[in-house]
Amino acid sequence: MNDAAPPDADLLSAPARGDERAFETLVRRYVRRATFLAAQWVGDRDDAEDVVQEAFAIVHRTAGDFDVQRTFAPWLFGIVRRLSSNRRARDQRRRRLLSLWHSRVEADRVVPPADAAVMAALETESLARALDRLPAMQRACFDLIVLRNLSPREVADMHGISESTVRQHVFRARAALKAGLE
């Protein structure tokens, strides 16, 4: 964000003044990270976009209650995480119920196939397998920082953890991947 860019708080209060374009600017500023975050929780791309849609609808509705002394990003990402977690829990309950009726239901949600270009960037299949074996938060931080070029600060906001914890997760992920490939 450059110095000329309006602060989040100004964009957030814009709809109350009838300026919906400013809200769109705010959405554009965060939609990429919010979608990646939701996708890490719910897996499916459409589900992730639904979650982000719902999160911004909440933001739009409750913008008047937002404390301008606070930072916007952690608030938004907190909403996205909560909605994603709820959706995943609901999907898991649904799968459990379905398994009562069907003898053969997929036991776990299948991880969507990664984009070919990204997989190519990973270079080898063994690296991808090693990535799958990482603990959840290590994999999530590594995914966002190494594959999506987000900063540790941004990832910290997204997952509601400290920047140093993010760096630690990435460091450990790199070490584990390196050990897995040797």
Place this chain on the structure above:
Amino acid sequence: MNPEFGTGHIPDDDARWDTLARRIAANAAAIREHESSAIGWLAGIRAALVAASIVLAVAATLLTLSPNPRAETASSRLEVIVLPENDVVGQALTRRDQSPAVGTLLFGAR
């Protein structure tokens, strides 16, 4: 609960994010507008309920205050017993719920 999935399947290009942002912002505004109109509708319903309650209360009060025809009849009967002379003509004049028979007035009781 932890994040489980990678983001490799999410396409990452500016044009797509622009489109998605436009759609999300427009939907958020539409949802807000819809909710506002729903709240306005509920407020209208509430006002109507309050008005109906007032009308019912007024009607109930009027019914309570209006003279009870049965009570009137009962008091008339009491007057017949207590106040008039103890003859048929007097009783016929005093009873308000029915006109005295002409024969009774002219000839009295037989």
